[in-house]
Amino acid sequence: MSARRPSVFLERETYRRRRIMDAARLLPILGLALFAIPLLWPTPDTAGPETDPVPMSTAVLYIFGVWAFLIGLAFLFGLKSRGWGPMGSEGLGDEDAR
Amino acid sequence: MASLNLLVSVCLGYVALLFLVAALAERAAAMGRAQWLRSPLVYTLSLSVYCTGWTFYGAVGYAARSGLEFVTIYIGPTLVMIGWWWGLRKLVRIGRSQRVTSIADLLSSRYGKSNGLAIGVTILCVISVTPYIALQLQSIALSLSVFTEEDATRTMETGAFWAAIGLGIFAILFGTRNLDANERHHGVVIAVALEAVVKLFALIAVGVFVVWGLAGGMGETLARIDVSEIGQWEVHGGRWTAITLLAAAAVICLPRMFQVMVVENEDERHLRVAAWAFPLYLLLMSLFVIPIAVVGLDLMPQGSNPDLFVLSLPLSQGNEGLAMLAFIGGFSSATSMVIVAAMALSIMISNHVVMPIYLSTRSGQGASISGDVRHVVLLSRRIAIAAILVLGYLYYRLSGGGAALAAIGLIAFAGIAQILPALVGGLFWRGATRAGALAGLSLGFAIWVYTLLLPGFGANGLLPASVMEQGPWGIDWLRPYALFGITGMDTIVHSVLWSLSLNTAVFFAVSMMTFPGPVERLQGAQFVNVFDHSFGPRGWSGSVAQSEDLMIMSQRILGPAEAQDLFQREAERQGARGHLPEPTPAFLETLERELSGSVGTATAHAMVGQIVGGSAVSVEDLLAVADESAQMLEYSSRLEEKSAELTRTAAQLREANEKLTQLSVQKDAFLSQVSHELRTPMTSIRAFSEIMRDEDGLSAEEKARYAGVIHDEALRLTRLLDDLLDLSVLESGQVSLDMRSGQLTDVLDQAVAAALAGTTEGMAVHRRGVDEAVALYTDLDRLAQVFINLIANASKYCDAARPELTIRVRNLGDRLAVDFLDNGSGVPVHARALVFEKFARVSGDKAGGAGLGLAICREILERLGGDIHYLNDHSGGAFRVILPKAHAMAAQ
Numbered sequence: 003m004s005a006r007r008p009s010v011f012l013e014r015e016t017y018r019r020r021r022i023m024d025a026a027r028l029l030p031i032l033g034l035a036l037f038a039i040p041l042l043w044p045t046p047d048t049a050g051p052e053t054d055p056v057p058m059s060t061a062v063l064y065i066f067g068v069w070a071f072l073i074g075l076a077f078l079f080g081l082k083s084r085g086w087g088p089m090g091s092e093g094l095g096d097e098d099a100r
Numbered sequence: 101m102a103s104l105n106l107l108v109s110v111c112l113g114y115v116a117l118l119f120l121v122a123a124l125a126e127r128a129a130a131m132g133r134a135q136w137l138r139s140p141l142v143y144t145l146s147l148s149v150y151c152t153g154w155t156f157y158g159a160v161g162y163a164a165r166s167g168l169e170f171v172t173i174y175i176g177p178t179l180v181m182i183g184w185w186w187g188l189r190k191l192v193r194i195g196r197s198q199r200v201t202s203i204a205d206l207l208s209s210r211y212g213k214s215n216g217l218a219i220g221v222t223i224l225c226v227i228s229v230t231p232y233i234a235l236q237l238q239s240i241a242l243s244l245s246v247f248t249e250e251d252a253t254r255t256m257e258t259g260a261f262w263a264a265i266g267l268g269i270f271a272i273l274f275g276t277r278n279l280d281a282n283e284r285h286h287g288v289v290i291a292v293a294l295e296a297v298v299k300l301f302a303l304i305a306v307g308v309f310v311v312w313g314l315a316g317g318m319g320e321t322l323a324r325i326d327v328s329e330i331g332q333w334e335v336h337g338g339r340w341t342a343i344t345l346l347a348a349a350a351v352i353c354l355p356r357m358f359q360v361m362v363v364e365n366e367d368e369r370h371l372r373v374a375a376w377a378f379p380l381y382l383l384l385m386s387l388f389v390i391p392i393a394v395v396g397l398d399l400m401p402q403g404s405n406p407d408l409f410v411l412s413l414p415l416s417q418g419n420e421g422l423a424m425l426a427f428i429g430g431f432s433s434a435t436s437m438v439i440v441a442a443m444a445l446s447i448m449i450s451n452h453v454v455m456p457i458y459l460s461t462r463s464g465q466g467a468s469i470s471g472d473v474r475h476v477v478l479l480s481r482r483i484a485i486a487a488i489l490v491l492g493y494l495y496y497r498l499s500g501g502g503a504a505l506a507a508i509g510l511i512a513f514a515g516i517a518q519i520l521p522a523l524v525g526g527l528f529w530r531g532a533t534r535a536g537a538l539a540g541l542s543l544g545f546a547i548w549v550y551t552l553l554l555p556g557f558g559a560n561g562l563l564p565a566s567v568m569e570q571g572p573w574g575i576d577w578l579r580p581y582a583l584f585g586i587t588g589m590d591t592i593v594h595s596v597l598w599s600l601s602l603n604t605a606v607f608f609a610v611s612m613m614t615f616p617g618p619v620e621r622l623q624g625a626q627f628v629n630v631f632d633h634s635f636g637p638r639g640w641s642g643s644v645a646q647s648e649d650l651m652i653m654s655q656r657i658l659g660p661a662e663a664q665d666l667f668q669r670e671a672e673r674q675g676a677r678g679h680l681p682e683p684t685p686a687f688l689e690t691l692e693r694e695l696s697g698s699v700g701t702a703t704a705h706a707m708v709g710q711i712v713g714g715s716a717v718s719v720e721d722l723l724a725v726a727d728e729s730a731q732m733l734e735y736s737s738r739l740e741e742k743s744a745e746l747t748r749t750a751a752q753l754r755e756a757n758e759k760l761t762q763l764s765v766q767k768d769a770f771l772s773q774v775s776h777e778l779r780t781p782m783t784s785i786r787a788f789s790e791i792m793r794d795e796d797g798l799s800a801e802e803k804a805r806y807a808g809v810i811h812d813e814a815l816r817l818t819r820l821l822d823d824l825l826d827l828s829v830l831e832s833g834q835v836s837l838d839m840r841s842g843q844l845t846d847v848l849d850q851a852v853a854a855a856l857a858g859t860t861e862g863m864a865v866h867r868r869g870v871d872e873a874v875a876l877y878t879d880l881d882r883l884a885q886v887f888i889n890l891i892a893n894a895s896k897y898c899d900a901a902r903p904e905l906t907i908r909v910r911n912l913g914d915r916l917a918v919d920f921l922d923n924g925s926g927v928p929v930h931a932r933a934l935v936f937e938k939f940a941r942v943s944g945d946k947a948g949g950a951g952l953g954l955a956i957c958r959e960i961l962e963r964l965g966g967d968i969h970y971l972n973d974h975s976g977g978a979f980r981v982i983l984p985k986a987h988a989m990a991a992q
Binding site: 023026027029030033034037038040041043044055056057058059060061062063065066069070072073074075076077079080083084 | 167168171175178179180181182183184185186322323325326328330331332333334335337340341344372373375376379380383387390
């Protein structure tokens with residue numbers, strides 16, 4: 003999903019904005035990866051003699067920590083995109099004729 | 101212990117409060133003072149309809165049974181929400197630009213406004229959501245049973261029954277109060293938002309009570325967690341992934357979520373806030389789940405239902421107020437879900453099932469349907485809500501009401517997730533076709549019913565035990581829990597894996613193989629590239645639509661006030677205040693969109709189509725229209741040509757008429773001239789002949805003089821008549837030319853001799869013999885007549901003291917010019933234009949000619965293919981005779 007405009011070089015601000023959009027699109031993938039990590043943890047079934055299963059409190063802290071982290075990132079993106087308005091080729095504020 | 105009566109009255113009071121809030125919100129919205137109703141906060145809170153009784157009670161039970169697996173239900177939506185820029189933004193934009201009223205409407209709209217698909221999705225949604233409604237009934241019933249010490253089963257049965265009835269009435273009162281063009285329900289949204297606050301507050305209150313009141317603080321709680329039954333990370337990877345996926349799908353596809361997220365969305369910028377605020381809400385809702393579960397498992401007696409820890413824990417500690425708050429929280433969760441879900445489903449049912457059938461049964465009558473369509477819509481919605489709750493209750497009774505809340509919820513999720521491939525494919529892939537969507541949906545749905553829904557009713561519920569164990573007709577690899585012989589999988593993972601993967605595969609395969617219809621392709625492009633173009637070209641070409649019919653129809657659907665308002669606004673916009681607006685394409689489009697809010701896109705399209713004339717404007721129709729207009733263009737250009745021709749003809753006729761009039765005038769003038777010319781000599785002849793007759797004493801000399809006058813006048817008359825005859829013969833074109841070969845010199849010699857014969861004073865004639873040696877092929881006598889006339893004129897009119905005439909012959913290429921130039925004063929300028937006219941005499945009666953000579957010359961030369969004109973650039977009289985040389989050449 004790169005720029006649809008023919009121009010090769012974008013204004014510095016527009017360029018930055020596009021990279022932020024890229025980051026926003028990647029956010030759920032990052033979340034997916036972070037939430038998938040616990041699947042690699044040893045469980046009581048898979049834990050060997052020398053590895054202890056992960057205690058629930060750690061798991062809870064990890065899951066909720068990641069959760070809060072993602073919310074924070076989404077919040078930051080929301081804050082960043084606030085002023086975008088009708089600008090940007092696929093900006094939020096493209097007025098849909100109301 | 102609180103009595104049942106108290107609980108019921110608390111519930112009723114709470115519902116009354118909600119109703120009051122909703123009514124106030126709607127009134128505020130109607131008065132336009134509802135800015136705060138449209139805040140992102142309200143939008144976010146309304147999204148919390150995702151958290152139902154299942155969340156409120158079930159999550160703790162889920163955690164007590166399977167540890168952290170319960171968070172997957174909230175992680176899925178979180179991932180969808182934080183990825184809003186990629187997906188939800190598009191969905192909401194499409195929903196707004198296409199005025200989508202439900203998930204079924206969205207799919208129908210995307211796949212060529214197919215009502216078949218809409219019905220399919222509606223059925224799927226009703227069947228998938230039924231277990232979910234049952235879940236809410238169960239949660240209310242369960243929570244009631246906690247408060248009563250009497251027979252718990254009996255309480256649950258009656259509780260579920262009355263809950264179904266109460267929720268039904270509630271949903272009908274809320275959801276079908278009015279018909280809004282956009283299906284936006286401010287009242288419901290605000291009530292749901294209020295309930296969201298109540299349930300969050302209640303759950304957090306219980307959580308705080310458990311963590312700080314019972315467990316003794318944060319650290320203590322964490323320690324307690326680790327030593328509890330669920331103290332270790334113990335998650336089934338397949339389930340973790342599958343349920344996350346299901347929850348992610350559900351947050352988009354569940355009819356109630358779609359309703360609040362897309363349909364009720366006021367401003368797509370609200371998503372920006374909801375993207376982090378809704379995950380935060382989910383996080384807060386699940387924050388205390390594990391502690392409550394752990395403490396519940398610790399404190400509550402063995403065998404007590406973990407689904408009810410939220411209630412029973414405070415109750416067992418004697419904290420009845422908190423228990424009551426928790427009860428209200430749970431009640432809130434259940435009611436908000438049931439209201440929104442029933443409302444969303446009833447919209448789908450009335451728009452996609454009831455209205456098309458109703459309209460098709462009355463299709464013959466068109467706009468003149470008697471009765472109120474609006475009334476039919478509302479009635480069908482009310483009936484639909486009641487039916488949905490009846491179905492939910494039946495499911496609850498049939499499934500035995502024993503299954504854990506989470507299991508029922510997951511069944512519903514898995515069913516609704518079947519919409520996902522068609523939805524995502526429709527949003528991002530232009531190649532997705534209706535056939536593909538229908539095939540994928542049907543297959544996925546069938547697999548879901550077979551592997552999850554039917555077995556869910558228990559071993560001998562709807563599927564006989566033999567089918568469960570050996571497969572239908574003993575076919576081993578078709579066992580519901582072990583398709584294709586793969587055994588040992590978790591039932592949910594098994595069902596999700598097969599249904600979704602086969603659904604997606606078939607969707608893609610069929611889409612690749614089929615070819616979409618024109619409307620489908622149009623809509624596909626509009627959906628996939630929604631950010632590129634704002635509003636769709638779904639134009640009505642109907643100028644034949646009758647505004648009155650449209651008005652009557654809109655009144656029935658939108659209600660008289662709204663319809664009149666809409667039409668009036670349009671009329672004002674068109675500048676025709678006080679009249680019905682013209683049915684312009686733009687207006688028809690607006691109207692269709694407004695109507696689609698009430699009856700769905702496909703139906704609105706059909707209804708407008710019925711009145712406008714064409715049932716549906718397909719691209720074929722557009723092409724036909726284009727063809728037609730091309731034909732019309734051609735026709736009109738032909739008409740234009742014809743009219744130009746007519747104009748030309750008319751001009752010609754006018755010209756001819758003018759000429760005729762002129763000719764008539766000329767003829768009259770000619771006649772009067774002729775009579776005048778004839779009368780003058782006649783008068784003399786008569787006078788002198790009378791004298792000779794009546795006077796006796798006339799001398800012979802006198803007699804001879806009078807007879808001479810009479811003779812002269814008679815000659816003059818004869819000459820005049822000869823000339824006239826000559827002229828009329830020449831003009832009528834009946835002259836017979838005597839074409840002969842000859843030399844110009846000879847003709848000139850003859851002419852000079854004839855013209856100057858009998859003239860007293862001689863006129864010098866200058867000629868150049870070399871130039872005159874030109875052979876001619878023409879009527880030599882006539883040509884000579886012309887020359888004689890010209891020379892005679894020169895000798896008559898030349899007023900020089902020593903008259904001289906120069907005859908000059910010039911070669912003009914293919915023509916020959918013979919100039920007759922004298923040294924007199926020539927023809928006065930004002931008379932030059934007239935000299936060739938009949939009876940045009942320049943200098944009085946000096947020469948006594950009739951004034952026909954030059955006219956005759958012109959006529960003769962015209963016959964001979966030549967011309968004669970006066971040379972303006974010469975000082976004396978100067979006539980140029982032009983002869984065609986072709987004749988001269990022919991003579992050689």
